[in-house]
Amino acid sequence: MRIVIVGAGVAGCIMARTLSQLPGADVFCLERVARDDHSESGTGLNIGPNAVQALQAHDPALADAVTNSSFPWRTWKISLTDGTKLFDLPITAVANNEGWRIRWSELYRVLRKEAPIVSYDCTITAAGRSAHDPAKTFIEWTQGGARKRLDDIDLLIAADGRYSQLRRIFSGEPAIRHVGVAISRLLVPDTSGGLIDDYEQWFNGPNRLLAFRVPPDHVYAACSFPIAPDLPIADHLKSPEALRAAYTPANGLLTKQTRWLIDTVCAHADDMHWARLQEHEALYADPASNVLYLGDAAHGMVPTLGQGATQAIEDASFAGSLIASAWAEGIRDPRKWLRSIATRADRMRFVMQFSLEATDTMLAGADPVAGTLHKTEPDFVAKLDRLYRDVPGNAAPPNDHGLSAGTLNA
Numbered sequence: 563m564r565i566v567i568v569g570a571g572v573a574g575c576i577m578a579r580t581l582s583q584l585p586g587a588d589v590f591c592l593e594r595v596a597r598d599d600h601s602e603s604g605t606g607l608n609i610g611p612n613a614v615q616a617l618q619a620h621d622p623a624l625a626d627a628v629t630n631s632s633f634p635w636r637t638w639k640i641s642l643t644d645g646t647k648l649f650d651l652p653i654t655a656v657a658n659n660e661g662w663r664i665r666w667s668e669l670y671r672v673l674r675k676e677a678p679i680v681s682y683d684c685t686i687t688a689a690g691r692s693a694h695d696p697a698k699t700f701i702e703w704t705q706g707g708a709r710k711r712l713d714d715i716d717l718l719i720a721a722d723g724r725y726s727q728l729r730r731i732f733s734g735e736p737a738i739r740h741v742g743v744a745i746s747r748l749l750v751p752d753t754s755g756g757l758i759d760d761y762e763q764w765f766n767g768p769n770r771l772l773a774f775r776v777p778p779d780h781v782y783a784a785c786s787f788p789i790a791p792d793l794p795i796a797d798h799l800k801s802p803e804a805l806r807a808a809y810t811p812a813n814g815l816l817t818k819q820t821r822w823l824i825d826t827v828c829a830h831a832d833d834m835h836w837a838r839l840q841e842h843e844a845l846y847a848d849p850a851s852n853v854l855y856l857g858d859a860a861h862g863m864v865p866t867l868g869q870g871a872t873q874a875i876e877d878a879s880f881a882g883s884l885i886a887s888a889w890a891e892g893i894r895d896p897r898k899w900l901r902s903i904a905t906r907a908d909r910m911r912f913v914m915q916f917s918l919e920a921t922d923t924m925l926a927g928a929d930p931v932a933g934t935l936h937k938t939e940p941d942f943v944a945k946l947d948r949l950y951r952d953v954p955g956n957a958a959p960p961n962d963h964g965l966s967a968g969t970l971n972a
């Protein structure tokens with residue numbers, strides 16, 4: 563059986579490592595960037611406890627390698643920028659374990675080191691269904707000036723991220739929905755003198771700052787504010803003066819912590835990359851051929867609950883363990899695997915909807931105090947518990963109906 567993975571990011575590396583261990587399988591992983599090129603991942607990630615649980619169940623050695631390069635994510639605090647405290651949640655009150663705080667580039671480094679089959683510097687030039695068997699696919703690419711092609715692919719895995727070329731080719735461009743929030747991220751050496759450590763958010767009206775420390779000694783910060791959903795982010799809103807005004811309360815009172823953060827954000831205002839919060843519909847499998855979408859290629863969600871990389875890890879842990887156990891049982895039909903993996907769409911719709919719901923305090927006109935207090939109420943806490951604990955894992959091989967997957971509740 564021939565399996566091709568496109569993209570050696572979060573989901574692609576986990577799949578490459580798992581599937582390369584299937585006895586007798588012919589597995590390739592094609593990555594666009596050069597080895598050690600982390601230029602597109604210069605930021606920090608907070609990875610949810612649900613991803614830690616999923617990867618620990620699927621591939622404990624890989625989970626340990628990530629743990630060794632991370633700080634634990636133990637608490638989630640929310641305050642106003644004037645220091646008024648609103649919310650202080652120990653993660654293990656709603657999860658079976660802590661999450662991770664890690665540099666994105668470091669996560670790639672660890673995952674790519676453990677996925678030795680990756681071919682770097684590959685530019686995909688064409689992909690499509692085979693003429694003689696539409697369930698199978700082909701792919702063409704160039705690498706180091708040479709043109710290459712693979713035919714008769716039994717399973718093509720699109721793990722090529724947010725603007726997935728493969729999803730466009732096989733299933734069309736997903737419709738994007740903007741929610742009306744501008745966001746910018748920054749990774750700087752930690753000069754806070756201990757003011758910034760675990761995951762915290764600070765509001766001034768709906769304008770939100772977020773920061774946490776990542777190894778070895780950096781602070782990741784993000785700033786956001788509402789904008790009209792259908793308009794680009796106006797340049798004047800990104801200036802240091804506008805940012806300082808956005809996060810400083812009317813009485814001018816800041817804490818040492820928020821003063822350091824605002825000064826730091828303003829000092830780097832010219833280098834920050836801005837984006838608009840957006841989401842797109844989840845799709846795991848192309849119905850017409852054996853193409854599997856994972857991670858951002860499968861779904862786009864707003865980043866409010868830090869579930870992008872988290873869900874890429876959940877996806878790959880689920881799909882990887884399902885295919886590995888099916889393989890061990892002698893089930894070699896990719897259609898059955900795809901039907902089982904596609905059952906994740908229900909969980910994904912919950913994660914996307916909940917991420918959107920949690921964005922309420924960041925929208926125009928939002929009251930961060932009322933919105934944050936809602937996050938302490940039983941219905942929100944129950945959803946957090948479901949998000950962080952109800953992790954599909956230890957997937958059983960697909961049965962004749964293509965259904966599978968026990969739910970891990972360690």
Ligand SMILES: Cc1cc2nc3c(=O)[nH]c(=O)nc-3n(C[C@H](O)[C@H](O)[C@H](O)COP(=O)(O)OP(=O)(O)OC[C@H]3O[C@@H](n4cnc5c(N)ncnc54)[C@H](O)[C@@H]3O)c2cc1C
Pocket residue numbers: 568569570571572573574592593594595605606607608609610684685686721722723724726727747856857858859865868869870871872873874
């Ligand atoms: C600034 C920022 C901050 C974020 N913060 C968080 C956070 O705190 N927590 C969190 O959980 N998530 C966060 N995310 C989201 C998270 O980074 C993504 O959801 C996650 O990386 C998705 O993993 P993936 O495997 O689907 O894709 P990626 O990790 O994006 O990997 C895709 C891979 O495919 C490669 N590729 C792309 N196109 C091609 C092609 N045509 N051919 C070959 N290879 C290709 C890319 O080079 C890349 O290596 C953040 C995202 C951004 C942009």
